Amino acid sequence: MSSPEKWTHPGPDSPPATAAKPTAEQVIAGLRATDEGGADLVQLLTPEGERVHHPDFDIDITAEELRGLYRDMVLVRRVDREANALQRKGQLGIWVPLLGQEAAQIGAGRAMRPDDMAFPSYREHGIAWCRGVKPTDLLGIFRGTDNGTWDPVKHRFHPYTIVIGNQVLNAAGYAMGQKFDGKVGDDDGEATMVFFGDGATSQGDVHEGFVWAAVYDAPLVFFCQNNQWAISEPTERQSRLPLYQRARGYGFPGIRVDGNDVMATLAVTRWALDECRHGNGPILIEAFTYRMDAHTTSDDPSRYRLSDELELWKLKDPIERVKVHLVKQQWADQDFFDSVEAEAEQIAIELRDYCVNLPDPPAERIFSEVYAEGNPVLEAQRDEFLAYHAGFAGGEH
């Protein structure tokens, strides 16, 4: 029997940090203190746009592929900024910005195959884009006209889940179903990916999801976007340990990737999905990134974080480094960048037009599709309400 692991609580006498060996304090702080991801961070493209190589997760990427990823990120950011502006103009009740997380989402989303299934939280506008959901289809949730209108079966993109962590268990069950259906075990296999944040890792449902996926060998990639903030609470309020290291306790691999590096995120996620479809799941990916805007349009980050922090992360912008790399490699010219900008502007115009013309649903929508097979008590309540409602239309009130 091995002796118990020695554990020293960090104190003032702790040794200084090195790049390879963070201090205990930094471990406890989720390594935020350095805004670096630590020695285990997988990176293929530096913030300066330099291509670096990784022994395990390198990929070959063509100019066309990288232009595609760039375009995705620019368009998704434009959608996000336009929707944020629509909220400021009173056209949306609330918006949940993804600013800064474009690489994490486009890298992960583009690693998926059509037959794979995605379970988002509520900030996954970039994943929605990759799953073929029109940006306009996201607006109803935030304008208050619906709860999401895309077809989750057709797009293999589950509805947004707002209760933190619920979707992790739903995804684990779906992945179990993929396995029970015999869809796991070779190159043609299916996999599921579930998205959640650093705050969600404290939820029981996420831990239970880890347990279930592990004991059923489910083909599930847990994709945690650690954007450093759960509204006002920093990651050290959720964990002593870097989040990716939690996977070990559940018996599967955990990898921390530079979530602002679209190439690295694509490489790591593609590998993880392939492992899952071959029957080697589950796997946890921690995408180390930063929420550059507020939690939602109702939030005020100036109350809990310093603007210096944002300035630091602006230097790691996920889009800028790809642009630099494309230019350096002569993989894109000004015409390309101009055409992407024009496309982004066109999408923004369509988004605005769609949003301001989105009609309010009729009153009977309150009662529609509560049940698959009806409910006579509810139908009586609806009829009574509609009769009351009709009284106004007839001028009786």
Added chain:
Amino acid sequence: MAAPTMDRPTSAAPAAVQTMTIAKAINNGLRAAMEADPKVIVMGEDVGKLGGVFRITDGLQKDFGEQRVLDTPLAESGIIGTAVGLAIRGYRPVCEIQFEGFIFPGFDQIVSQVAKLHFRTQGRLKLPMVIRVPFGGGIGAVEHHSESPESYFAHTAGLKVVSCSNPADAYWMIQQAIASDDPILFFEPKRRYYEKGEVDTTTAPSPLFQSRVLRTGTDATLVAYGPMVRTALDAAAAAEEEGRSLEVIDLRTLSPLDLPPVYESVRRTGRLVVVSEAPSESSITSEIAAKVQQECFYSLQAPVLRVTGFDTPYPPSKLEEEFLPDLDRVLHAVDRSLAW
């Protein structure tokens, strides 16, 4: 399901009518549903090798395999939450919650996902899942093993809630619930699990969402569900000896409530006593009282009376016979109603 033995038919009944306990009837019903549809899976704690702590799933894993009868990790939110994903994938999960007092870790998934996904997606996702819940007291158990939490679920839009009271209903209602495309909470009267009755395995007694008059009467109406149906029937039999004629209605469905048969009865008898083990405040019995006074206002000869558990935590088991409605408390309420 055990096939009726043709060479040894029971004396008076046709071969399809068998006598069995409620526990065995649910077991047979689950088996029939699993044979009829390969997408039906059973999942819960100890439901496989052990056959469940009440043996309701006895023998199912042996016959259908570990992929259709899942001994799950010990986590109720996990049971419900993964069942949601399996249902979306095309399965029809039947979850067992070992005792009703342990359902609350899964309450979030039930209320936030199970109940709302159909509405959220406007019917694009269906949740054909059943959550089986042994409930109620009377078994001398420790805390969290004797409660009646059904009102929480009846209060939640998107869920349907039913409760069986006898073997024939147990056999058929579980199959009807599994066949439904709506998520259903299936409350099983655990203290009645081993009561026997006849089950006709060829014909369902009635559709799932209908209450049923079990005994006709003229002086007052008793309404009950689950474990209290037996109590109500016993009370009606005792009252008959005193020359009182009580009508007994088994609700069977708690959400949606099927109250027209109750209205029809109360319009004849003019008196209603509602019986339930659950605490009375803001409960299914409150709802019945409210609806009946609205629909039968001019027929009522007395206020609607309720005989229920008290608005306390479930007591230590040495006190549960005081806590639970029994024949005497029901008849006392009938006396008060008749004397109004």
